[in-house]
Amino acid sequence: MQSSIKNYFTESIQTQIVMTEALSTPIENAVNLIISALLNGNKVLTCGNSISAANAQNFTAQLVSGIDIERPNLPAIALVADNILISSIANHYNQLHDIYAKQIQALGNQGDILIVLSPNGNEKSIIQAVQEAVIKDLTIITLTGGDGGAVVGLLGQNDIEIRIPSYKERTISEMQLIILNCLCQLIENTLFIHNEAN
Numbered sequence: 772m773q774s775s776i777k778n779y780f781t782e783s784i785q786t787q788i789v790m791t792e793a794l795s796t797p798i799e800n801a802v803n804l805i806i807s808a809l810l811n812g813n814k815v816l817t818c819g820n821s822i823s824a825a826n827a828q829n830f831t832a833q834l835v836s837g838i839d840i841e842r843p844n845l846p847a848i849a850l851v852a853d854n855i856l857i858s859s860i861a862n863h864y865n866q867l868h869d870i871y872a873k874q875i876q877a878l879g880n881q882g883d884i885l886i887v888l889s890p891n892g893n894e895k896s897i898i899q900a901v902q903e904a905v906i907k908d909l910t911i912i913t914l915t916g917g918d919g920g921a922v923v924g925l926l927g928q929n930d931i932e933i934r935i936p937s938y939k940e941r942t943i944s945e946m947q948l949i950i951l952n953c954l955c956q957l958i959e960n961t962l963f964i965h966n967e968a969n
Contacts, residue, residue: 786946789936797933798950801912802957804931808884808910809962814846816879816909818871818900819888822944823914824851827888830951838955842963850874850900871900881908888947889913890940892920901925914950916943 805815815834817827831849850871875885885904889897892915901922904911911930913922917938926932935946 782942783945786935786937786942787949790946790950793936794933794950797931798953798957801931801933802954802961804910804912804929805884805954805958806961808882809845809958811882813880813882813884814848815884815886816848816850816875817886817888818850818874818897819947820851820894820896822940823888823890823947826944826947826951827851827886829948830886830955833952833955834958838952838959840959840963842959845958845962848878850878868895868899871896872903875900875903875907875909879904879907879909883907883909884912885909886912886914887922888915889920889922890916890943892917892922898922898925914947916940916946 808815815831817831818824819827828849828851831847831852834845834847836844879885885900887897887900892913898921901911901913902925905925905927911926912933913919913926913931914933914935915922916935919932919934923932933950935943935950937943937946
């Protein structure tokens with residue numbers, strides 16, 4: 772068991788080291804896109820399935836309520852959070868694939884940011900969410916793993932792909948959380964701490 776514990780942490784550390792080299796630029800670009808959208812009066816929408824849904828909701832909560840400092844709330848909505856709405860959409864259209872797309876259709880505005888979390892980028896609900904975001908002219912940020920999946924082919928030149936270098940869903944979900952915490956910390960620091968210092 773001791774060996775398994777060491778292997779678990781070693782794998783996580785090695786993935787993070789690879790991410791440091793490979794993903795610093797797309798993470799920085801994502802932060803700048805989100806900050807620009809917020810300063811222009813837009814909002815952030817998030818979605819994902821299973822553990823990715825929990826990560827999306829956690830990130831949204833951090834954006835709205837803050838992490839380390841007392842600061843103004845930032846506008847963000849987790850499309851995964853309203854169980855009644857999700858079940859209503861699924862029941863009305865007799866399928867689960869539209870649960871995020873319908874919300875984006877109703878809530879998304881040009882210039883908003885959509886952050887989609889998916890281990891493989893191939894879930895139908897995620898694909899349809901991205902397709903609807905394209906129609907509504909939202910900027911899209913994807914956090915995926917593996918080869919990025921089908922959503923990669925839907926991204927435009929102004930969208931950002933943050934692809935975690937792993938094919939293991941557990942590892943991808945863990946790294947999603949680290950990246951989202953990093954995004955939120957950088958957004959908060961740039962908008963509030965850095966500006967106060969200047």
